Amino acid sequence: MTKVKIYVTLRESVLDPQGSAVQESLAKIGYNEVSDVRIGKYLELQIGETERDIDTLVKEMCEKLLTNTVIEDYRYEVEEAN
Amino acid sequence: MTKVKIYVTLRESVLDPQGSAVQESLAKIGYNEVSDVRIGKYLELQIGETERDIDTLVKEMCEKLLTNTVIEDYRYEVEEAN
Numbered sequence: 001m002t003k004v005k006i007y008v009t010l011r012e013s014v015l016d017p018q019g020s021a022v023q024e025s026l027a028k029i030g031y032n033e034v035s036d037v038r039i040g041k042y043l044e045l046q047i048g049e050t051e052r053d054i055d056t057l058v059k060e061m062c063e064k065l066l067t068n069t070v071i072e073d074y075r076y077e078v079e080e081a082n
Numbered sequence: 083m084t085k086v087k088i089y090v091t092l093r094e095s096v097l098d099p100q101g102s103a104v105q106e107s108l109a110k111i112g113y114n115e116v117s118d119v120r121i122g123k124y125l126e127l128q129i130g131e132t133e134r135d136i137d138t139l140v141k142e143m144c145e146k147l148l149t150n151t152v153i154e155d156y157r158y159e160v161e162e163a164n
Contacts, residue, residue, distance in 0.1 A: 001117075007124050022125075022148070031143055033132040035083075042089050042124035043104075050115040061113055066104070 001046045003079040004058055006066060009040035014071045040072075054078055083128045085161040086140055088148060091122035096153045122154075136160055 010016050019037040026034050043066065047054060055078070062074045092098050101119040108116050125148065129136060137160070144156045 009124065009126070019125075023127075025147055026143060029146060031139065033130040033134075033139075034127050034143070035130060036126070036128040038126045040124040040126075042091065042122040043101075044091070044118070044120045044122075045105075045116050046118040048115040048117060052115075057113065057115075061108060061116070064111060065107055 001048055002054055004045050004047060004054070004076055005079070006043040006045070006058070006062060006074060006076045007040060008043070008062075008067050008072050008074045009038060011071055011073055041066075083130055084136055086127050086129060086136070086158055087161070088125040088127070088140070088144060088156060088158045089122060090125070090144075090149050090154050090156045091120060093153055093155055123148075 016038050019039045022039065023034060023037040026037070047057065050057065058076050058078070062076070063069055067074045092101075098120050100121045104121065105116060105119040108119070129139065132139065140158050140160070144158070145151055149156045
């Protein structure tokens with residue numbers, strides 16, 4: 001099994017209302033030194049035995065289902081098979 | 083400014099219906115070799131000049147606001163000040 005970690009973030013150019021809301025909440029409870037809060041998705045998954053190339057597989061899954069490529073970027077890390 | 087990356091994940095013991103739904107969707111479009119899909123939050127934020135210790139600050143923010151410590155775990159990375 002190969003473990004893959006995927007990080008999905010909004011593009012820099014895209015407004016992040018959720019991030020702004022969290023930033024305001026943090027300021028309200030005394031954490032004024034915090035700025036530029038950006039919130040995204042973090043996925044972990046396992047890939048079993050397969051003939052297919054892992055990188056191709058992960059890119060396809062990200063671009064077909066896991067991300068909205070119009071407004072989101074993604075990066076991923078493949079951990080050595082365990 | 084110091085950049086901090088925070089990864090919030092559901093505890094292993096907690097069911098992840100969202101993860102299961104994504105796994106089923108991936109299988110429907112042909113990615114049957116994928117299993118154990120777990121979905122969490124990924125946050126990036128900047129911390130400005132402060133007297134306070136960064137690690138203490140991040141732990142406090144995570145435990146007070148950014149995570150539900152009953153069902154979620156978190157880990158974070160502090161990048162050198164830029």
